[in-house]
Amino acid sequence: MALQLTQQDKCQSDTNIPSSVDRESVAFNNNSRKRKQHDNELDFLNERFDRQLTEWDKQIQDCMTSTANAIAQILIKFSKITQKKLNDIEKSLQFVSERQEVLDNRLLSVEAAVSRVGVLENKINGLEYKLSTMEQQARHCNIEISNMPERRGENLLSTVEMLGNLIKCPIRSMDVVEIHRVPHADQKNSRPKNIIIKLTSRILRDNILSAYRACAKKGLDSSQLSIAGTPRTIYLNEHLTLSNKILFRQSREAAKKHEFKFVWVKHGVILVRKSETSPIFAIRCSDDISKIK
Structure with a gap:
């Protein structure tokens, strides 16, 4: 005989299952599903x-x-x-x-x-x-006279003879080979043109220059030669070349700057001396000017 279950019996559960077991089973199932889901995501x-x-x-x-x-x-x-x-x-x-x-x-x-x-x-x-x-x-017999006043129609030979008498060293006409005035290198120079005298010997020239230097200490000017006009100091020197004249001027300027007392020319050579007791040395070129110090 078959058992017939009522509708109520179909829906009923075992009332004898403990509630704690039921909860554990549910929790286990939930955790299993979560782990599986987590593993899938990883x-x-x-x-x-x-x-x-x-x-x-x-x-x-x-x-x-x-x-x-x-x-x-x-x-x-x-x-x-x-x-x-x-x-x-x-x-x-x-x-x-x-x-x-x-x-x-x-x-x-x-x-x-x-x-x-x-x-x-x-x-x-x-x-x-x-x-x-x-x-x-070539000029060793020449004398150069500077600052001698010029006159129209002047007789230079007669003037030179008077000059020789004045310095007590007679200059005869036969002793003069040539005499003339020379123009200045600088055309603007207003001083009288220099007189060049060419004599018969260098000994005569040296004697005339020595006599002039002795007389020049007392003073020698144009009035003593009966030349009209303002008296001018007359200078006699050896006749130097243009280059030696420039060198002589430079030597005098250097000597004045360095207080040298003596600068002169002898036989065409420029000589310098600082004092009476100092040695004498020659200036033969522009480089030698450096010696004056």
């Missing part, structure tokens, strides 16, 4: 992260490849440019080297020419000195 995240890493790795590889290619292209271009620059520099250095060689050769030629010029200059200076010495020697 797997999903891991899978997604792996895909992302793979994608990043691919991007990095692509970037590294493109960067390497770009660097390779840059290096190739740089190598070509560098090689071109090096070639240009090599050509420039070769040109500079060739130019330097040309300049060195020219410099050697110039130095050789300069050395020859130096030798020639020394020879020229020597010749100029000899010529100046010869010009001065």
Whole structure:
């Protein structure tokens, strides 16, 4: 006989199951579902992260490849440019080297020419000195009278004879080879033109100059020669060349600056002495002026 269950029996449960077991079973089921859900999420995240890493790795590889290619292209271009620059520099250095060689050769030629010029200059200076010495020697019988007043129709020979009588050293007409006035180098010079007297001997010239120096200490002017007008002091000196006159003037200026007492000319040579007890030295060229100090 079959048992018939009522509708109520179908819905009824075992009332003998403890409530605590029921709760534990529910909690276990819930926890199981949560762990499964959590594991699924981790797997999903891991899978997604792996895909992302793979994608990043691919991007990095692509970037590294493109960067390497770009660097390779840059290096190739740089190598070509560098090689071109090096070639240009090599050509420039070769040109500079060739130019330097040309300049060195020219410099050697110039130095050789300069050395020859130096030798020639020394020879020229020597010749100029000899010529100046010869010009001065040609005047060794001459006397130069300066500051003598000029007169129209003057008789220079008669004036010179009077001058010889005044200084007590007679000058005869037969002793005079030539006498004349010479123009000044500076045309603006208003002083009387100098008188040049060429005598028959240097001994006579030296005697006249010695007599003049002795008389000049007392004073010698144009009024003593019966020359009308304002009296002028008359000077007698050896007849110097133009270069020696300039050198004489420079020597006097230097002597005045450095307080030298004596500067004079003897036989065409400029002599200098600082004091009565100092040594005498000669000034023969402009370089010798440095001795006056």
